[in-house]
Amino acid sequence: MSAPQKVVLMILDGWGIGSGDGSDAIATARTPFMDGLAEGAPHARLFTDGEHVGLPKGQMGNSEVGHLNIGAGRVVFQDLVRIDRAIADGTLEQNPVLQEAFAQARVEGRRLHFIGLVSDGGVHSHQDH
Template sequence: MSKKVILMILDGWGITQDPKVSAIAQADTPFIDDLLKKYPHAKLYTSGENVGLPEGQMGNSEVGHMNLGAGRIVYQDLVKINKAIKDGSFFENQALKEAFEYAKENHKAVHLLGLLSNGGVHSHIDHLKALIDMAKKYNVPTYIHTFMDGRDVDPHSGVQFLKEIQEYIKDTPVKIASVIGRYYAMD
């Protein structure tokens, strides 16, 4: 006997405990309502530690896609890098050490390119701070080329992140070299 199964993914469709703040709960969705009444279904928790993110970190489609069908929690790069910074292994990463050593020995600069935010999807400001700490340790001229986020975080939050990094790089060999929006640099 063959049975048919549908894995239906509704990206962005969520179930909340407070229907007053949910557009989905307030919308007229007779087809979905009928499916939920007639067929077995399950609810998935899609944020924080349930999908391999830090507690309280909201999930996103990329994280969801990585966890679908895995049968286990897939720890995201954000968590792995945070842990490595905390336990010190980040600073022993061979590729990073070799890059800074090469720059120092050959009187070259290091250029860091990346998203500047605390969004946690593609980057986190704490990771940049760890790289700045390495630049200080090796005393290598380092230039940051920032991609401002505005997608995974508030679109107006970039100024605050720039101020935070400017304060962090005081009295270091690190400078901000360029600032661009992620739409042009990444998307």
């Protein structure tokens, strides 16, 4: 049996493989150490957006989403996608907590208020909800 090989998992927030043009800060910077790693060490390119990290297609990811997926070793569907799916397949309407809240408000003749986030950010909330 051979000796175990060493592995480094290096996560650099904000560092990415971009277009390589003048608008790409990483490509225009002098990065000899990173260039050496890219040329001489095994490495992988990760997709960090959309369905690759449990977000809707075309939605930009962020550090939190990236770290969660790397740590889990699989795609972790974010709340936005889970809510969208629950609306689409009708399971949101059958959520027992929501059903109980609606029933209690109906029986007591009271209003039911929902509090949440609304934005076009797409990670923690979305205006479509």
